[in-house]
Amino acid sequence: MKLKSTRDGYGEALLKLGNENPDVVVLTADLGESTRSHWFKEKFPERFFQIGVAEADMIGTAAGLALSGKIAFVSGFGVFVTGRVWDQLRISVAYSNANVKIGSTHCGITVGADGASHQAIEDIALMRVLPGFTVIVPADALEATRATVAASKIYGPVYLRLGRAPLPIVTEEAEVFTIGKAQLLKEGDDLTVIACGVMVKESLEAAKVLKEKGISARVINLHTIKPIDRKSIINAAKETGAIITAEEHQVMGGMGSAVAEVVMEEYPVPMKRIGILDRFGQSGKPDELMKEYHLTADDIVLEAANILKRK
Amino acid sequence: MNIEELQKICLEVRRDIIRMLGEAGSGHPGGSLSAVELVVSLYFSVMRQKPQKPDWEDRDRFVLSKGHCCPLLYAVLARCGYFPLEKLLTLRKLGSPLQGHPHNLEVPGIEASTGSLGQGLSIANGIALAGRLDKKSYRVYCLLGDGETDEGQIWEAAMTANHYHLDNLCAIVDRNRLQIDGETKNIMQLEPYNEKWEAFGWKVIEIDGNNLKEISEAYAQAENIKGKPAVIIAHTIKGKGVSYMENRVEWHGKAPKKEEEEKALKELR
Numbered sequence: 001m002k003l004k005s006t007r008d009g010y011g012e013a014l015l016k017l018g019n020e021n022p023d024v025v026v027l028t029a030d031l032g033e034s035t036r037s038h039w040f041k042e043k044f045p046e047r048f049f050q051i052g053v054a055e056a057d058m059i060g061t062a063a064g065l066a067l068s069g070k071i072a073f074v075s076g077f078g079v080f081v082t083g084r085v086w087d088q089l090r091i092s093v094a095y096s097n098a099n100v101k102i103g104s105t106h107c108g109i110t111v112g113a114d115g116a117s118h119q120a121i122e123d124i125a126l127m128r129v130l131p132g133f134t135v136i137v138p139a140d141a142l143e144a145t146r147a148t149v150a151a152s153k154i155y156g157p158v159y160l161r162l163g164r165a166p167l168p169i170v171t172e173e174a175e176v177f178t179i180g181k182a183q184l185l186k187e188g189d190d191l192t193v194i195a196c197g198v199m200v201k202e203s204l205e206a207a208k209v210l211k212e213k214g215i216s217a218r219v220i221n222l223h224t225i226k227p228i229d230r231k232s233i234i235n236a237a238k239e240t241g242a243i244i245t246a247e248e249h250q251v252m253g254g255m256g257s258a259v260a261e262v263v264m265e266e267y268p269v270p271m272k273r274i275g276i277l278d279r280f281g282q283s284g285k286p287d288e289l290m291k292e293y294h295l296t297a298d299d300i301v302l303e304a305a306n307i308l309k310r311k
Numbered sequence: 312m313n314i315e316e317l318q319k320i321c322l323e324v325r326r327d328i329i330r331m332l333g334e335a336g337s338g339h340p341g342g343s344l345s346a347v348e349l350v351v352s353l354y355f356s357v358m359r360q361k362p363q364k365p366d367w368e369d370r371d372r373f374v375l376s377k378g379h380c381c382p383l384l385y386a387v388l389a390r391c392g393y394f395p396l397e398k399l400l401t402l403r404k405l406g407s408p409l410q411g412h413p414h415n416l417e418v419p420g421i422e423a424s425t426g427s428l429g430q431g432l433s434i435a436n437g438i439a440l441a442g443r444l445d446k447k448s449y450r451v452y453c454l455l456g457d458g459e460t461d462e463g464q465i466w467e468a469a470m471t472a473n474h475y476h477l478d479n480l481c482a483i484v485d486r487n488r489l490q491i492d493g494e495t496k497n498i499m500q501l502e503p504y505n506e507k508w509e510a511f512g513w514k515v516i517e518i519d520g521n522n523l524k525e526i527s528e529a530y531a532q533a534e535n536i537k538g539k540p541a542v543i544i545a546h547t548i549k550g551k552g553v554s555y556m557e558n559r560v561e562w563h564g565k566a567p568k569k570e571e572e573e574k575a576l577k578e579l580r
Contacts, residue, residue: 025444049440052474057433057467064437067415067423070444087427092434095424096415
């Protein structure tokens with residue numbers, strides 16, 4: 001199977017948008033190639049702004065461009081375009097309701113060898129608490145392209161969580177991407193696995209294994225963390241009676257927490273959140289790290305057996 | 312508008328600021344009063360604007376980076392006709408558009424929300440870049456506090472403005488030499504200050520920032536500079552116009568009590 005990273009999907013979308021919409025501008029802080037925004041630069045140099053290693057200034061500059069009618073895509077590593085500039089995102093972007101889109105690459109531990117300093121594993125939590133921000137986590141390169149295009153078509157701040165690691169394609173080419181509408185990937189009755197990003201692939205693999213064991217698992221790709229698809233979550237709780245969430249992110253405050261908030265308020269059922277347990281990442285190969293941090297299909301299978309005992 | 316007319320407006324704006332803060336019971340008089348001439352001059356004789364059409368795309372833009380001095384900006388906007396003067400006395404009250412720090416979605420004429428220091432110059436850069444992309448002739452003005460320039464982001468933005476040769480941008484530093492905790496030289500040494508801006512590639516224009524004639528000449532000079540951004544280092548008196556507030560650090564961020572308000576309004580005639 002051909003592998004492709006979500007950052008590649010983002011870079012391709014920027015190129016497409018550059019052709020279609022003269023208001024699209026792109027900024028980076030010395031990470032043009034790594035974020036794939038340099039593809040846009042080569043084609044549309046006058047609409048590409050290199051800001052140097054100055055992320056705070058980049059966010060403010062993007063806000064100024066956006067407040068002047070541009071659709072400003074900021075491209076950087078997850079750690080540097082969220083926590084490092086959170087106050088700029090809060091006041092210059094969110095509070096000003098500037099039409100800024102954050103193309104946040106190198107999220108999660110699948111960054112690999114660069115280690116903890118470069119692995120964003122708190123970004124979903126940081127971004128979903130900012131009023132007005134839409135938070136999207138594409139599951140593959142195709143979805144990243146669709147999500148980036150969709151982000152350009154709504155007014156307001158959007159956070160796009162992207163990765164460095166090449167991934168298999170798990171969505172269909174012809175899929176329509178609707179912000180805020182979760183994607184049902186597999187029907188099931190015994191429990192639901194709600195996943196985002198790289199964990200969608202792991203969840204689909206887990207569902208196969210579970211099927212062999214006679215367990216029918218529903219799999220939902222919750223690509224939009226905010227606004228969250230309450231209906232899909234409530235239906236999953238009602239119809240399957242148990243929910244596992246899986247994300248390449250801290251469990252505290254992340255996608256699983258967002259799901260738990262809905263389940264707790266609307267229809268409490270047994271839940272288990274799979275994610276990173278209050279640790280930093282570290283250097284290693286992506287697949288080694290996924291094992292070390294218990295973010296594999298096997299871990300989902302294990303938790304499925306556990307959660308069924310609690311139903 | 313001539314100097315005498317501008318002086319009259321400055322006096323009215325100073326009275327507005329005192330009344331607003333008195334009514335609100337909190338706010339920042341010192342840095343609002345120090346920059347009155349700088350902002351009145353901009354709005355009443357420099358900037359192209361249509362108060363009845365605040366989103367007019369060819370308007371000149373003003374970004375108040377030192378957001379805590381919004382009582383000044385609110386008073387000027389009201390006196391320009393962006394919103395009714397009566398609104399001024401709702402400053403800092405529940406439900407008022409006149410928030411304690413400026414919010415662009417609430418007040419016509421406010422370009423960006425500010426209040427967290429150090430962010431406005433980057434926003435001004437972005438607006439200036441957009442103007443150039445759109446082949447617009449509008450100019451962008453950004454008012455900074457001198458204490459605010461302790462923030463690292465200001466110097467990131469200063470580099471960007473130079474890198475992109477933003478000659479449609481003019482920064483103004485309200486150099487009143489006081490910040491919350493004391494004199495700027497004791498809190499964080501800014502000197503050599505003009506040299507810093509020059510080293511960052513800016514044209515520096517140094518003036519008495521409470522002198523309307525010097526201010527008017529500085530804005531004209533800034534507009535004629537090509538190929539680089541301009542910064543006006545405006546030496547001002549913090550609390551200017553109210554004797555007991557002038558050069559007094561304790562008036563950075565507190566409102567006058569009733570009798571203090573009356574005393575100030577008596578002086579401002």
